[in-house]
Amino acid sequence: MAKSAEVKLAVFGRAAVGKSAIVVRFLTKRFIWEYDPTLESTYRHQATIDDEAVSMEILDTAGQEDAIQRESHMRWAEGFVLVYDITDRISFEEVISLKNFLDEIKKPKNVTLILVGNKADLDHSRQVTTEEGEKVATEMACAFYECSACTGEGNINEAFYELCREVRRRKMIQGKTRRRSSTTHVKQAINKMLTKISS
Ligand SMILES: Nc1nc2c(ncn2[C@@H]2O[C@H](COP(=O)(O)OP(=O)(O)OP(=O)(O)O)[C@@H](O)[C@H]2O)c(=O)[nH]1
Numbered sequence: 001m002a003k004s005a006e007v008k009l010a011v012f013g014r015a016a017v018g019k020s021a022i023v024v025r026f027l028t029k030r031f032i033w034e035y036d037p038t039l040e041s042t043y044r045h046q047a048t049i050d051d052e053a054v055s056m057e058i059l060d061t062a063g064q065e066d067a068i069q070r071e072s073h074m075r076w077a078e079g080f081v082l083v084y085d086i087t088d089r090i091s092f093e094e095v096i097s098l099k100n101f102l103d104e105i106k107k108p109k110n111v112t113l114i115l116v117g118n119k120a121d122l123d124h125s126r127q128v129t130t131e132e133g134e135k136v137a138t139e140m141a142c143a144f145y146e147c148s149a150c151t152g153e154g155n156i157n158e159a160f161y162e163l164c165r166e167v168r169r170r171k172m173i174q175g176k177t178r179r180r181s182s183t184t185h186v187k188q189a190i191n192k193m194l195t196k197i198s199s
Contacts (some may be wrong), residue, residue: 008057010073012098014091015063018118021149022083023060026147026160031150049161056164074105080113081159081168086146087125099140106165112166114143114159124135131152
């Protein structure tokens with residue numbers, strides 16, 4: 001197995017959309033009705049994804065955080081889970097604002113995210129259609145999942161794993177580009193020196 005890679009993820013969304021419930025479901029495979037969010041907000045988790053050990057740090061943000069906290073959390077993370085509640089249209093509108101804010105804080109090319117519509121078990125109270133979720137995810141160029149932290153429907157595990165894969169892919173590409181550009185700089189410096197010596 002390849003050596004362990006670290007991926008920093010943050011979960012964002014309006015208050016009460018089920019951010020903590022999703023993280024807890026992912027980590028424990030269980031639903032905890034009234035999870036006390038004051039207990040912890042950052043979790044460490046090890047998983048094997050595509051035969052590779054991946055160590056995740058997951059930040060469960062508070063829906064009520066102020067702009068300064070939100071900005072520092074956005075700067076810290078490499079991958080984002082944007083969550084809305086399918087029974088709460090305002091929470092859906094909020095993920096669009098969150099994505100715009102993310103693009104301001106980080107360059108869009110550094111924004112790797114997934115969109116998650118939670119509380120799919122409450123279909124009778126649905127305010128956001130699956131098609132609307134899919135459309136916004138296409139506009140954000142990200143994967144879309146509808147799930148229920150409560151019943152476990154939808155693939156929360158796969159959602160987190162896919163986000164990790166995307167973050168790793170992006171880091172690998174950026175690492176290669178950085179290496180290539182530093183090689184180019186060295187070559188340019190050597191050429192300059194040689195030109196100076198020969199003139
Ligand atoms: N029916 C249903 N209820 C859910 C689901 N996920 C979370 N809840 C409930 O929604 C409420 C809010 O869940 P939290 O996980 O605390 O939401 P949060 O987004 O972390 O909230 P903040 O920490 O306040 O931002 C709780 O009462 C949960 O039990 C779900 O998939 N289905």
